[in-house]
Amino acid sequence: MYKINEIFETIQGEASYTGVPSIFLRLQGCPVGCAWCDTKQTWDVNPTYLISLDKTVEKKADSEWWAEATSEQILSLFKQREYQAKHVVITGGEPCMFDLVPLCELLHEAGYSTQIETSGTFEIKVPEQTWVTVSPKINMRGGYEVLTSAMQRADEIKHPVAMQKHVEELEALFEKTGITPKLVYLQPISQKAKATKLAIDTCMKKNWRLSVQVHKYIGIN
Ligand SMILES: C[S@@+](CC[C@H](N)C(=O)[O-])C[C@H]1O[C@@H](n2cnc3c(N)ncnc32)[C@H](O)[C@@H]1O
Ligand SMILES: Nc1nc2[nH]cc(C(=O)O)c2c(=O)[nH]1
Ligand code: SF4
Ligand SMILES: [Mg+2]
Numbered sequence: 001m002y003k004i005n006e007i008f009e010t011i012q013g014e015a016s017y018t019g020v021p022s023i024f025l026r027l028q029g030c031p032v033g034c035a036w037c038d039t040k041q042t043w044d045v046n047p048t049y050l051i052s053l054d055k056t057v058e059k060k061a062d063s064e065w066w067a068e069a070t071s072e073q074i075l076s077l078f079k080q081r082e083y084q085a086k087h088v089v090i091t092g093g094e095p096c097m098f099d100l101v102p103l104c105e106l107l108h109e110a111g112y113s114t115q116i117e118t119s120g121t122f123e124i125k126v127p128e129q130t131w132v133t134v135s136p137k138i139n140m141r142g143g144y145e146v147l148t149s150a151m152q153r154a155d156e157i158k159h160p161v162a163m164q165k166h167v168e169e170l171e172a173l174f175e176k177t178g179i180t181p182k183l184v185y186l187q188p189i190s191q192k193a194k195a196t197k198l199a200i201d202t203c204m205k206k207n208w209r210l211s212v213q214v215h216k217y218i219g220i221n
Helices: 053-057 071-080 101-109 144-153 164-177 193-206 214-218
Strands: 002-011 021-027 067-069 087-091 113-118 131-134 156-161 184-188
Touching: 002 053, 002 071, 002 214, 053 067, 053 071, 067 071, 071 101, 087 101, 101 113, 131 144, 144 164, 156 164, 156 193, 164 193, 184 193
Parallel strands: 021 087, 087 113, 113 131, 131 156, 156 184
Antiparallel strands: 002 021, 002 067
């Protein structure tokens, strides 16, 4: 059973898949505790807030309510709702607290492509075809070994930045692991002007890419 905070169809607003119609599956639970996290409503799994799967689709605002569902129930909900997107983004919370292999395999068989958004603090369990976005949470829980293997598996690195020290942490991580990722995105934290300038300047200097959270600029989920 997966724990689900919300399900919605929208345009992917971040990194390589920006602009792609996608079904978002936001899983419940994350122990990492990033101070600037924009989805704090997913952190706790409080049994008081258990609801039915249907209710997670009908949410009008962020909330801590969550539901439990199997892979089959998730797929049948996508069909019942007549979603048109063929790309599924599994995010959270921290999706890698779950074994995502059965879910992604079922979705692939049904003709969907899959992508996960993860912090690299838990072992990544997904099929080979799944696109893996790692936002490495440096100096956070999980430890160095888990983070290194997450970095090796990543198809893209997407790093939120607000201060020069965030850039330096990322550079130090690449150096320490000896990993030079093919795709590195810097994502300004919370659309702040200073963070955006830092991301732009650093991307120009390092030939990295910029990921602004497009959905937040155009006012969609
Ligand atoms: C909410 S997280 C959920 C998935 C996973 N826990 C992770 O951190 O990758 C999804 C993405 O949003 C980024 N993010 C979270 N809060 C943000 C903020 N305030 N500004 C910019 N990016 C943010 C995360 O770093 C991650 O890349
Ligand atoms: N449109 C849209 N794109 C996104 N890309 C990553 C998201 C996330 O919260 O993980 C997200 C999100 O919440 N909405
Ligand atoms: S790891 Fe992801 S969901 Fe968890 S606190 Fe950090 S940004 Fe938020
Ligand atoms: Mg988001």
